[in-house]
């Protein structure tokens with residue numbers, strides 16, 4: 311067979327045609343089940359609703375966290391999630407209410423709340439991480455409670471889901487006793503402010519356990535929801551370091567859940583199947599030791 315034909319055949323085997331969607335299971339690595347979605351009484355998105363959205367989109371595992379923490383417990387204990395084959399990876403969120411967004415890094419009562427919740431665990435087993443938390447001013451990564459939480463995460467091998475800029479990734483890593491070598495930091499949005507792919511590359515190279523989550527990432531997709539060339543190159547360079555997420559921070563994101571997952575499946579189909587499988591499922595499953603779906 312001529313070399314060109316071989317190359318075409320190889321491309322056909324490893325890359326889905328442009329009109330196909332990636333069909334494998336998904337791990338939603340950035341999911342909130344906040345009080346607005348469901349307050350335990352009513353609300354537009356009770357567990358049956360959100361679990362059905364996961365089921366019909368092939369989402370077979372989630373990082374669950376919520377403001378306040380009750381939403382996470384509701385999903386972790388939901389027989390509906392179990393029946394739908396959705397594995398729940400619970401994280402402790404640092405927020406009891408919106409006032410905590412701007413204060414968690416210096417509020418000792420939040421540190422005590424985290425210790426207490428870790429002690430209690432969830433119906434789906436122990437908490438596996440801390441977050442999502444935000445730093446709107448990266449310098450607050452140096453505040454005492456932020457430093458204590460990074461040390462705690464490292465000591466207990468908890469992942470940390472951080473919505474921060476690239477400077478704060480360095481500062482949070484520096485706050486961990488290992489200097490970042492052993493901190494399992496998941497960078498929510500991989501730089502929502504648009505840190506350049508070269509800068510993301512630099513951070514991934516510097517910190518071996520740093521993972522990037524891709525919701526809201528500016529510059530990720532270009533025409534027709536396909537990957538932009540620079541980001542495609544970065545995902546191919548670090549196939550083991552990225553994950554997908556819905557970021558259901560407001561109820562509108564639950565309404566968009568189908569479209570968000572279809573969006574991921576659209577560009578996942580542009581990647582070699584083994585890379586797509588890692589981003590869609592394998593990286594998160596390996597991080598938390600999940601069962602095959």
Ligand SMILES: [Zn+2]
Pocket residue numbers: 340342442498557558559
């Ligand atoms: Zn979020």
